[in-house]
Structure formats: structure tokens, C-alpha cells
Amino acid sequence: MSDAGVRIDKWLWAVRLFKTRSLAAEACRGGKVKVNGAPAKAARDVRIGDLLDVQTVEFRRKVRVVGLVDKRVGAAVVPQSMEDLTPPEEFTRKTDPNFRPLNLRPKGSGRPTKKERRQMDGMAE
Numbered sequence: 737m738s739d740a741g742v743r744i745d746k747w748l749w750a751v752r753l754f755k756t757r758s759l760a761a762e763a764c765r766g767g768k769v770k771v772n773g774a775p776a777k778a779a780r781d782v783r784i785g786d787l788l789d790v791q792t793v794e795f796r797r798k799v800r801v802v803g804l805v806d807k808r809v810g811a812a813v814v815p816q817s818m819e820d821l822t823p824p825e826e827f828t829r830k831t832d833p834n835f836r837p838l839n840l841r842p843k844g845s846g847r848p849t850k851k852e853r854r855q856m857d858g859m860a861e
Contacts, residue, residue, distance in 0.1 A: 741781025742804045744769065744788075750805040751817050753790055753797060763790070787821075797822045 742750075748760040748769070761778040763769050768791040769776050782788070786801045803817040848856065 741783050742806045743778065744771065744776050744780050744782050745778040746806045747782050747801070747804065747817075748788075748790065750808050751799075751814050752808070752811060753792065753799070763792075768792075795822065795826050797826075 745757055745761040745764055748754050748763070749757040754760040754763065760769075764776055764778040764780075767775050770789040771780060771782060771786050773787075773789070782801050782804070784801055784804065788797075788799050788801065790797045790799065798821040800819040800821055801817070802815075802819050805817050809817065
């Protein structure tokens with residue numbers, strides 16, 4: 737791949753941060769992906785050295801782009817494309833008994849109200 741850049745949604749999918757490219761693009765649209773501190777659209781190109789802040793369902797990941805890939809790579813090859821800067825306590829937070837994913841609502845509670853939706857969006861940032 738050239739040093740020109742790769743679409744961020746493709747890169748996030750290729751390094752296995754998201755299961756599908758459409759999930760990566762949706763995260764970009766939802767403001768859950770930031771490049772060097774600024775929100776990124778799915779079509780934005782990432783370059784070597786960029787710092788990404790990516791909010792997934794379970795974790796807030798911080799990664800540095802080390803290599804550019806646009807095809808999905810095996811898990812063993814991922815460290816050649818990204819440097820994981822996520823703090824270790826972020827991974828242990830999921831095992832905390834009080835941990836609850838941000839988008840989980842009690843079954844049968846219906847659609848969120850406008851006020852509840854604003855609260856959920858505020859918690860994700």
C-alpha cells in the first residue's frame with residue numbers, strides 16, 4: 737500500500753477493531769472515532785503516525801497507525817499495522833461487577849425517551 741492513506745473505515749475493519757466495515761463506518765458517523773483528537777468521517781484517510789481514539793461497545797481503544805492496510809489481515813499481522821496504546825485498566829473494566837455496556841437497556845422498557853437518549857449519547861463520549 738502507498739503512503740497516501742487508507743479510508744479509516746477500511747483500516748479499522750482490516751486491523752480487526754470492528755467485525756464489519758459497515759460497523760466501522762457507523763462508528764465514524766456516530767462520532768465514536770477520533771483522529772488526532774478530531775472526529776472523523778468514514779471517508780477520511782489515515783496516515784502512518786495518526787493517533788486514533790475508538791469507542792467500541794466494551795472499550796475505549798487508543799491506537800497509533802504504524803502500517804497501512806486495506807484488506808483484512810490475520811490477528812498475528814495486526815501488530816505490524818497498529819500500536820495499541822490503550823491503558824490496561826480499560827481491559828479490566830469489563831470484568832468489574834458494576835460494568836454495564838453503554839447501550840444496554842432493560843428488556844421490555846420500550847424505546848428511550850428524548851431525555852434518556854441524550855443521556856446515553858452523553859455517556860458514550
